[in-house]
Amino acid sequence: MDVPLWAWTAVLVVILAMLAVDLVAHRTAHVVSVREAATWSAIWVSLGLAFGGVIWWAYGAQRAGEYYAGYLIEKSLAVDNVFVFALIFSYFAVPREYQHRVLFYGVLGALIFRAIFISGGVILIEQFAWVLYVFGAFLVLTGWRMFTHRNEEMDLTRNPVLRLLRRWVPTSSEYHGQKFWVKKAGTWVATPLFVVLVLVEVTDIVFAVDSIPAIFAVTQEPFLVYTSNAFAILGLRAMYFLLADLIHRFIYLKAGLAAILVFVGVKMLLLDVWKVPIWLSLTVIATSISVAVVLSLRATRHAPAQHGDDGADTGGSDGAEDSTTADR
Template sequence: MNVPLWVWFAVIGFILVMLIVDLVAHRKAHVISVREAAAWSAVWVFFGVAFGAIIWRFWGAEFGQQYFAGYLIEKSLAVDNVFVWAIIFTFFAVPREYQHRVLFFGVLGALVFRAIFIAAGSAIIASAGWVLYLFAAFLLFTGYRMLVQRNEHIDPSKSRALKLFRRHVPMTDAFHGQRFLIRKNGVLLATPLLAVLVLVEVTDIIFAVDSIPAIFAVTDEVFLVFTANAFAILGLRAMYFLLADLIHRFVYLKIGLAMVLIWVGIKMALKIDVFYIPTPISLAVITTILTISIAASLIKTRGQERHEPPAPVEPPFRTADDAEIAALQPVWTRTRKVAATHGGTTGTSSAGRPAENPAAGPTIREDRAGDDRSADGDRQDTPRH
């Protein structure tokens, strides 16, 4: 497949423009309604399908079918991300109006990480063809593991990434609007929203390890692998807000996803030395598996009430009120150097109190009666109560 360099730049430029449009459209925090999520989902699916039609028209039916097979695989496996995101957001009691901002930067990071994985995977396959055996075995193992562990409970509080983050990064005990970082008493602090973003990025890296080998089973073309990934991922945020209230109904979907992974693993193994399974057959098998699993799930759960993912008895973080947020300093202002104890390196808060859980890291409880400095260094007096 001969893809001119300008086509690469055009596709990447289009993706960046759409990300900017999405960011501007959601610059103000608000709860994403089902109608808005459905509209954005339709937009992203339209672009994904339209791009596939362009591939089909200018590069032929074979490459068009490979793109659609890869797009369908990535789109279906992405549903697993939605399950985990719902658990993370529920566990940390992230207000719904702030979830889109987390997912925007989460998807942006996912695009970067997957581009790196795709480039690395392509280089490895080109230099050592036998690695396809490892990819096939890994896909078969992952599919089997998904079958036997589909009902396993996920506890975000046990995440090693979260423990490492809280151990080394000073963090507040409250959400401050959409901010990932705040400056309190001259100290730059992370908010819980940044910790949630880290977890979202880590989960996507884990899922990318499954999905990238899967798409290489249906196409060797790096351009198709990248674009199928990109257009599938771009619609993930809208998919989450569209499906978040329906997740409990997809009881058989993980079985379907496991069977898809097993199928592409078998296809990859047979492709190496035995025979090549035509792309239309692969596309038909994947579509059939997903359709049956979704239809069976909806029939099984017809009339069931919504069940929230498990949440902690006490939310781990609170939400700062408007007065607290208004009193904050600009994050990137220049300030005087402060004592090391304010930076969380000794496990103390900005008010000199020990952090709530030193083992978990320097979470700093904020003093609402404290004062901050504005961008020009003048003191802002907090009203006394």
């Protein structure tokens, strides 16, 4: 697949332009409503699907199918990020009007780190083809672990990154609008919002360890791997605000994601035995996530609604306070 430099440049320009539009649209702190989140989600999804159409027109159905499979994998696994983001925001009692700023810079960092990881993966595969089998085995094990630990909740008090931040970074106990750093008594100190941003970035890096090898299972073309990642990640903020209040209802989602990881892992392990057609990959991935979501919503249709954190969460306040106390 011969992708000219101007095509890479055009994609990066589109991504940066859309990020700029999003930043301008949310330049003032406000609570993102479900309607606004749904509108932005529709915009990001439409953009991602439309780019797949461009790939189809320029390189054919096979390449477009690879792009869509990668996009669908990343979009599915991104839902798991939403679980963790909701937990982090709740723990630190992040006011809802400041959450978009954190996620905006989180996505910006994710695009940069994904590019680095993808470049490293491409180099490894080119130099050592057997790495694909390592990726496959890793994904199978990761999928199995996700399934067996699907009901466990993350304990942020034991997070090593949070412990390091509390120990080495002077932190304010109060939020100062959307600022990440403020100056107190002549010294720059981090606000709780900065701590949250670091945890969001680290969370995405951890998830990238799963999602990027998974996309290599459907295509090893760098252009398709990165663009499918990028267009899926661009909609992560809107997805969070759209699903945050419903996330407690997706009780079978991790099982569906685990099935996807195991499937793509097995697909990698069978590279020299049987090359799974792209239409089958798309079908399995779409079916796994759809069944998980439908069964979850049916099983929890009588569950009471939950509302996102508005900054008054007791547990979250404790988390932010602990961060400050540790630096005194």
